[in-house]
Amino acid sequence: MNEQPETVFHSASALGAQVDTLFLALLGITGTAALAVAATVVAFTIRYRAGSKVNRNDPPVRAPWVEVSWTVLPLLIFMGVFAWSSAVFSQFYRAPSNAVRIHVLAKQWMWKLEHANGKREIDELHVPLGVPIELTMTSEDAIHSFYIPAFRVKQDVLPARYTSLWFTATRVGRFNLFCAEFCGTDHSRMHGAVVVMPPAQFAQWLASGPIEPDLVTRGARIYRDYGCSGCHEPKSTVHAPGLIDLYGSVVHLSDGATAVADDNYLRDSILLPKKQVPAGFEPTMPSFQGQLDEDDLAALLAYLRSMPGATR
Amino acid sequence: MSTDESKVLDRPSYLRDGYTLRSWLLTRDHKRIALLYMFSITGFFFLGGAAATIIRIELMTPGADLVDARTYNELFTAHGVIMVWFFLIPSIPATLGNFLIPLMIGAQEVAFPRLNLASWYVYTLGGIFVLITLIAGGVDTGWTFYTPFSTLFSNSNVVLAVVGVFIVGFSSIFTGLNFIVTVHRLRAPGMTWFRLPLFVWANYATSLIVVLATPVLAMTLVLIAFERITHVGIFDPSLGGDPIFFQHLFWFYSHPAVYIMVLPAMGVASEIIPCFARRPVFGYRAMTYAIMAIAVIGFLVWGHHMFVSGQSMYASIVFSLLSFLVAIPSAVKVFNWTATLYKGSIALSSPMLYALGFVGLFTIGGLTGLFLAATAVDVHLTDTYFVVAHFHYIMVGGTVMAYLGGLHFWWPKIVGRMYPETWARIAAVSIFVGFNLTFFPQYILGSLGMPRRYHTYAPQYQLLNDFSSLGAGVMAIGYVLPLAYLLYAMLRGQPAPPNPWNAAGLEWQTSSPPPQQNFDRTTPAVGEPYDYGRSTPAQGQGARTPEGAQS
């Protein structure tokens, strides 16, 4: 693993460059402040050492102007740094809409990554240069943290919640990927690499490799294997809600409320059918909790999304 | 022993009130309880230090050469738990605070002596629980006990460790409660609030934080233990629990806890620097307001530990603003200490070396805190060695240096004998050098992206880790020195006069070591807290040069 050694001031992502300039500014401010205090202490210690012949009468005990200035000046500087860092920080949460979505699943001591076309990787992430990438992450067990030092990005990955992180790589090469939140015995072995490739080479890599069925075909297979088609096919005898052009539509529930059939609603209906029962149906659907793991669920959801007429 | 020495020694003092074990273990004298605390926290300090030494040796090589992953996790957890709750939090309040606060305010005793002794027993009971945890195989969740790892996925004895920390929390609550009531109700006549020494102010503010923050930790730990036993709890993600809710509860205690550790150290520095600069402290009122401001704002900033934990962006920005505000009082205090040196006549005795070391290292620690308060930079730096270096600069560079400085400054008063000055200066310098060599490389490691709590790391970080391990060796030697010569001074040091440093303050106006009821005649007259201007040059330094004093 010949990852490029990290350098302090040369990040490899668009947002990272802004973080580096802020880091440099802070280094400058705090450096001068520390040197100023140290120089003053050393100067006073030498000049006013015991026994030196120097004017010592009535040492000042209060100096209102000095005290006010050394309170207000740091306050102004801090507020400036605060505003600047908040501006940069808010960009971490504003992923561009055309970002390439990659699904990340963190489990105890490995990263499982899955591209939109179903290509899966473990502990390695191939991304194209200059294209904004958005990672949708969740964890299967303890809290992990997806951390790429070279891109200056880090985001905790929580169980029971999706968290997201986005970046735009600006340099080709292999970069370290670490887990930054203590997650158990092999926390320090849960590292990997992010490989940035020119877009053409990336597209070719994406298409190559073991031809795995993409998400939608795998989803269709699961849809049949687990018997969903038995009830939800239009011609089935069982009275079950139709799934054609369900994704994105508004569903009227039995208790009068309405819900948008988005990822969360579909996932809920699969794992907790009795939670939001559509109007006019009995809660007879069995729960698939514990039988479908995360990958199958992602595939099934992709298939339901791809049903004809489903709004993208 | 020469005649004057024996004359000095047979004066009644709290040390010679009884030699039996019973007289020490059932004492209600705040001075003896201070010594009981001093010995127990020194024991825990070297236990935690041993864990740190093994960690530093393991980290000299990228691979796993010394210990396996599980043991390494248990080592850094033991280092964290022992150092935070069993050394740093009780270090200055329970030893120097217990001994000096009644003396400094002219009282004979703390408000609730029995509660003071109970506090030490509760501390020891908590210590026994943690020792049992170590023997029974340790706990590998880190001192932060983050759920759901600590409640669902860690199979080390978390419940035992949690009960130990729960119990020791009450020992600091009892001490805090004692100090608040003592300072409010038992001040000598004439000792108004703005004549209190800054050491008493610092410990008073610390006690406020302890009393209001520790119970929240106690309940959080109860909830963790409950969840581990019944396997169902409010942090369990499968029952609608939110791991970030735990982090809110934990850091609501743990950030004020770092102010519990550093405020007493500020108090010690504010006592030592004016004494050895032979002039009153600069801006006494500003210092007291800064202490109280740190105590109050310290409660509002805990969210800066959770910028990347999935906390909402708006909350992170609010916490970032408040974290910048809490840095202002600390900056004001550093400027005031520096200004206290102006127009003084500075003697670089060992307490002064420790105090100036404290000011220097605390400044670096505080300034690097700004990197972590700025949200955008914190995204890169949190959970890396940058954070490890930051809090070690504040806790080890700040609290431990000030604790050693305080120990040296008041050692003549505590044991009635002087310590060898040259050895003390060697120890001070070696600790300062060793410390910087250990922790400054970790700032660089952190900004290069080495995550914390890593048993094995990428090979490119090895060189800086080797520097750090080398520094840890030098620092370890530096810490063993005071243990040796202070014990030697306790037994066979030269008898100390009542006021060896010619310092101002009520504690120096009684004999050293002081009698059981603190002051022979009625409590002495109370003047301005730091009236060094008028007194003669330091009798301690003037009368004897360090070399001449060696017996």
Place this chain on the structure above:
Amino acid sequence: MSAAPLAHFDSAQRQYESATLGMWVFLATELMFFVPLFLAYARGRVEFGDAFAAARRHTDAAIGTVNTAILLTSSLCVAIAVRSAMLAAELSQTQGRHSAEIDRHLRAASRFLWLTVLLGVLFLALKAVEYRSEWAEHLVPWLDFRFAADHRTGAGYFYLAYFAMTGVHAVHMIVGVSLVATLAVRLGRGDADRANAVAMTGLYWHCIDAIWVFLYPLLYLVGRHA
């Protein structure tokens, strides 16, 4: 004010003031001890609003209301006991040792303390009855918790908060009852200089009662109308 102040207090008055301030600071820690539970309840309320109302319908408001009345009455008894203990101490200071009136006050204080103990035990008994019925109804989250599927998690969260709050409160009640009982015995034997201890135990009792006064609407009156 106890007759002989401890050595390091220069007056009984100073000792009473110190004890009162110390007790109030301790009560502040008690309230901070409950803060995480209140926040857990509030967070659950925000996240599972309707499930909380559904779950609350299974708590027995009748017992809750009676228990609150019991605690308020016990607070009155403790307050009266503290009053007579203070009167007894005051008299014993001014008139020197025992007189008939001091004994009358001490006996009154002791009797009211026993009444408080009785009310406390009654409260705990009713609580036990309530817990027993909830256990039978499978409402204890860690003992085969059964609830309507749609509100299952919210109800589980509510009952966790419910058992945590009332459990910790009950533990404090047990400590309070035993303190009051020992003092009742002491005063019964005519021990005049226990006024400080009675006053402090009174403060502790009122604090537990005050915490229950807040717990009651949260746990028993949530969404009652729905």
Place this chain on the structure above:
Amino acid sequence: MSVRVQRNREILRTPAIPTIRSLVGVWLTLLVLLVASVTSAYVPLGIVNTLLGLAIAAVKVGLIASVFMHLRHADNTVRVAAAAALFFLWVMAFLSFGDFLTRVERGAQWQAPRAFQSAAKPMRNRLLRIFPVAADTARQRPVPCILRLRRQRH
């Protein structure tokens, strides 16, 4: 001695001992307030119910503190000690709920990993032996959406 310290000493001279009438009077008011809070709960007022319940509870606690706990004539230090914990309760609630309520939540159903052998199992089985109840099977959990009205993605 400064005048202020002297005056402070006078106030504390004798803690006024409350009369029986005032104690019983407060007790009756407390019971009336209890009845009020119960009846107000039955009137469907939506969110006002909870606020009313808490307001009445606050008044009751105020009464208990001022009369039963002699806060009325205690000196300011004791009053500050009483109020301190409340202040920090609100600080903690305000800031931590600042996080919960403004979080853009995308809930995900959490399935315990198949090979899920939690460490606390042995203790739990021991507990179940004490309370004989059939072991609970799989635990489902609806999607937590902290604030249903803030569903749009950032």
